Amino acid sequence: MSDAVHDLYQTHAYPAMSHPSTDPAATAVAARLAGLDAPDPSHARILDIGCATGHNLLPLAARWPKARFTGIDFSKPAIEEASESARLAGLTNVEFIGADLKTFNPGDGVNYDFIISHGIYSWVPGAVRQALLDFCATRLSPQGIAMISYNTLPGWSLRKSIANLTKLLSAESTSKPIGQEPEQILASLLMAAGNHNPYSRYLTQVLHDIFGQGGYFLRFDDLGPINEPCTFLDFIAHTSRSGLLYLAESLLCENFPCALAPEAAEILKPLAGEPHLLQQTIDVLTNRSFRHSLLCRADAPVERHPNPTSVLKFAVRCPHVMKHIAGGVRLMNHSGGELARCEKALEVALFSVLSKTNPETVPFHEVIVHMAEFLKQPFDYSRHLLPLAEVVMEAARKGLISLRSEAVRFNPEPPAVPALGALRLLAARNGQPMVDAYHMPCHLDDERKRQLAAAMDGSRTMDELTALANTNAPDFNVAAWLKHLAARGMFG
Numbered sequence: 001m002s003d004a005v006h007d008l009y010q011t012h013a014y015p016a017m018s019h020p021s022t023d024p025a026a027t028a029v030a031a032r033l034a035g036l037d038a039p040d041p042s043h044a045r046i047l048d049i050g051c052a053t054g055h056n057l058l059p060l061a062a063r064w065p066k067a068r069f070t071g072i073d074f075s076k077p078a079i080e081e082a083s084e085s086a087r088l089a090g091l092t093n094v095e096f097i098g099a100d101l102k103t104f105n106p107g108d109g110v111n112y113d114f115i116i117s118h119g120i121y122s123w124v125p126g127a128v129r130q131a132l133l134d135f136c137a138t139r140l141s142p143q144g145i146a147m148i149s150y151n152t153l154p155g156w157s158l159r160k161s162i163a164n165l166t167k168l169l170s171a172e173s174t175s176k177p178i179g180q181e182p183e184q185i186l187a188s189l190l191m192a193a194g195n196h197n198p199y200s201r202y203l204t205q206v207l208h209d210i211f212g213q214g215g216y217f218l219r220f221d222d223l224g225p226i227n228e229p230c231t232f233l234d235f236i237a238h239t240s241r242s243g244l245l246y247l248a249e250s251l252l253c254e255n256f257p258c259a260l261a262p263e264a265a266e267i268l269k270p271l272a273g274e275p276h277l278l279q280q281t282i283d284v285l286t287n288r289s290f291r292h293s294l295l296c297r298a299d300a301p302v303e304r305h306p307n308p309t310s311v312l313k314f315a316v317r318c319p320h321v322m323k324h325i326a327g328g329v330r331l332m333n334h335s336g337g338e339l340a341r342c343e344k345a346l347e348v349a350l351f352s353v354l355s356k357t358n359p360e361t362v363p364f365h366e367v368i369v370h371m372a373e374f375l376k377q378p379f380d381y382s383r384h385l386l387p388l389a390e391v392v393m394e395a396a397r398k399g400l401i402s403l404r405s406e407a408v409r410f411n412p413e414p415p416a417v418p419a420l421g422a423l424r425l426l427a428a429r430n431g432q433p434m435v436d437a438y439h440m441p442c443h444l445d446d447e448r449k450r451q452l453a454a455a456m457d458g459s460r461t462m463d464e465l466t467a468l469a470n471t472n473a474p475d476f477n478v479a480a481w482l483k484h485l486a487a488r489g490m491f492g
């Protein structure tokens with residue numbers, strides 16, 4: 001079976017992707033709030049296991065020149081492409097090694113502050129799963145953290161049944177009665193599923209999710225040679241047997257997801273002392289299908305009840321649309337759907353400041369200075385600090401704000417002569433997604449965008465780029481797109 005996984009990745013390139021849940025600037029925050037004083041990522045040693053073409057690791061290496069990065073993967077073509085991209089982007093703090101995780105030995109005394117393992121655990125044979133956990137247990141630095149993503153039950157169970165059925169229906173041994181290719185079979189199932197009762201609507205939604213990835217993805221994901229979802233408790237049992245300790249989910253908003261009913265917080269309070277059981281209960285209540293869990297060594301110095309005000313040591317931004325309304329601030333998603341209304345004085349002052357600092361991420365000490373203006377009185381540290389910390393934790397838990405270990409500064413307006421930087425330019429020229437300042441992929445989903453991005457090498461003014469775009473696509477709003485890119489920190 002392991003050969004099937006190996007052969008797949010030797011012969012098919014895994015699509016280039018970046019994953020915000022693996023970003024050490026976010027995972028360091030989640031670990032510190034869970035009580036482990038995780039290292040400063042900007043000077044850390046960072047390993048990506050199963051790094052594919054390096055699309056997740058390279059932007060981090062470009063961001064933190066003083067940190068050291070290693071990517072390993074047993075796909076030879078992927079490692080060759082990753083090494084070539086590092087060379088073309090002029091990155092000298094990253095190395096890519098062609099190696100099988102089962103035998104990878106980084107050398108005596110080498111350990112890592114951050115280990116990233118995205119898209120591996122559920123998709124490899126049991127022996128490789130075990131090797132992954134053993135590696136983390138022995139190669140994490142004393143306060144290091146590993147981020148491991150995996151498919152969870154019960155959320156993945158229907159997907160698993162659909163995948164098994166699709167494999168059966170497309171097997172060589174059958175007459176392929178409802179379609180030759182897996183995509184055709186899934187399309188037939190989608191049509192047959194209907195939309196006439198709660199189950200059919202759920203099934204349709206799951207089939208849409210599978211389709212939404214695109215046909216190319218199916219061979220790696222749902223229809224991959226191995227796809228073994230597990231329950232959270234089974235994962236925890238495996239990690240603790242291997243000498244690792246669960247800290248939290250890598251994104252704060254995933255510890256107690258908003259998908260839970262408002263009354264769940266009160267009802268589940270008695271489970272506070274049983275965090276693993278609480279998480280398993282949440283998975284059943286929300287039908288969770290995927291997790292990004294943070295682990296540390298079992299002997300790591302974890303202080304389970306850190307000072308609540310420690311949350312104010314980080315940097316913050318609000319990624320949502322904020323509007324002042326009578327008596328408060330309204331938070332909305334980008335389609336205008338309401339996320340929250342803030343009416344308490346501290347909340348209103350916090351979001352009023354964040355509406356001015358958005359889209360940058362700024363340290364709380366700066367936010368606090370400006371909050372006085374909206375509180376209409378000086379910020380009183382003895383009176384306001386703890387309530388502010390509580391407001392911040394609640395907002396982070398609900399995903400209303402994002403916290404990072406460090407500030408993210410950039411000019412949110414497009415420069416007169418747009419220059420994307422070597423790595424983003426390379427991605428644009430290769431037709432891959434560009435990675436923004438928050439490690440989010442920006443898909444160049446049409447040829448006009450790809451061509452235009454590839455021309456943003458610092459040699460053309462805005463007017464020249466507009467003229468270039470207009471020759472091929474007169475209806476394309478170049479100024480609006482440049483503004484969008486600038487607001488994502490693409491121009492530094």
Ligand SMILES: C[S@@+](CC[C@H](N)C(=O)[O-])C[C@H]1O[C@@H](n2cnc3c(N)ncnc32)[C@H](O)[C@@H]1O
Pocket residue numbers: 005009014016017018019049050051052053056072073074075078099100101102117118119120123124128220
């Ligand atoms: C699903 S892809 C994930 C790629 C990337 N981490 C991501 O999430 O975008 C899995 C990657 O793990 C690699 N891989 C699988 N088993 C491996 C092993 N035993 N040793 C090294 N790499 C392995 C594959 O070659 C492939 O690039």
